[in-house]
Amino acid sequence: MRSGPSANTIREVDFVSCTPDLFRAELKKRGVIILRGAISKRRIAATKAKVEAAIQKLSTVTEESINEWNWQQWWPGNSMSFSIGKARGGEINDAMVRDATDDSLSFYDLISAPPFHRLLARGFPGLDFRSTPVAHCRKMSPKIGGIKLHCDIRYHRDGPFALNFWTPLDPAGEKFGTSGLEIWPIGYAAVRKYLQHNGVSPKDMRDDLIEAVPQVFGPPVRTNIDAGDVMVFTSWTLHRTYFPDSDCADRTSVEVRLAADQWPDDPLARLPSAWRGRPARALSRLLSASGLAG
Numbered sequence: 001m002r003s004g005p006s007a008n009t010i011r012e013v014d015f016v017s018c019t020p021d022l023f024r025a026e027l028k029k030r031g032v033i034i035l036r037g038a039i040s041k042r043r044i045a046a047t048k049a050k051v052e053a054a055i056q057k058l059s060t061v062t063e064e065s066i067n068e069w070n071w072q073q074w075w076p077g078n079s080m081s082f083s084i085g086k087a088r089g090g091e092i093n094d095a096m097v098r099d100a101t102d103d104s105l106s107f108y109d110l111i112s113a114p115p116f117h118r119l120l121a122r123g124f125p126g127l128d129f130r131s132t133p134v135a136h137c138r139k140m141s142p143k144i145g146g147i148k149l150h151c152d153i154r155y156h157r158d159g160p161f162a163l164n165f166w167t168p169l170d171p172a173g174e175k176f177g178t179s180g181l182e183i184w185p186i187g188y189a190a191v192r193k194y195l196q197h198n199g200v201s202p203k204d205m206r207d208d209l210i211e212a213v214p215q216v217f218g219p220p221v222r223t224n225i226d227a228g229d230v231m232v233f234t235s236w237t238l239h240r241t242y243f244p245d246s247d248c249a250d251r252t253s254v255e256v257r258l259a260a261d262q263w264p265d266d267p268l269a270r271l272p273s274a275w276r277g278r279p280a281r282a283l284s285r286l287l288s289a290s291g292l293a294g
Contacts, residue, residue, distance in 0.1 A: 146241025173224030
């Protein structure tokens, strides 16, 4: 096992050595953990080939051809033009990649190994995780620009708490000559308190508080994530894209998200009325329904 981190670093651990207690503790304390060697490079390469073929196939979608697809299932509640824009822009989610590959690929396949299940079920007992439409992939290019400082829950209100299994299909970070993520390793309770938001209310999070994060919490940690590594962070973890100082290559990453309808520290607590009563799929049902149970 790799050595433990100091206050402003991120814990890196070999996947086979990560225990549920360590998994939960790091996500609670720092909001992030890096699992080295979590997925075989062969599987990453095979997934990348299928994803690139799906992106190419979907990039040809038009208003005339979209009804040949199950586009209403892609981004539920959004318009046809929104779905066409996502398809043509190369930002595809799990429903889209399933549609484009005749159900031969799901992004959730990347976390199908039983050790992932154990980390979730034993690290967060009593928490019911489910799939989400915002499990998706994105190609990052310096020509397009990066994603500004944010936490996922600002944009994805799928529940008050979610985990993002951030999985690059190409090595990501300045060490590899590609863009990466800068992370502020702050626990979700502290971020929630700082942002003065419960993650459920429809009101937006304050721009001034997010913009002040570097001044309040100090500099971020620049990560380097190789293909086969997985960086897990919560929907409250503050992060942004960074590009190396020199020219860099494009890279593609997958964000495999699992959302919960409960607070992680008290799964039995009643949620605010805005969220109460939403259906949750238990982890065991999610995994078996997706063919992932092991």
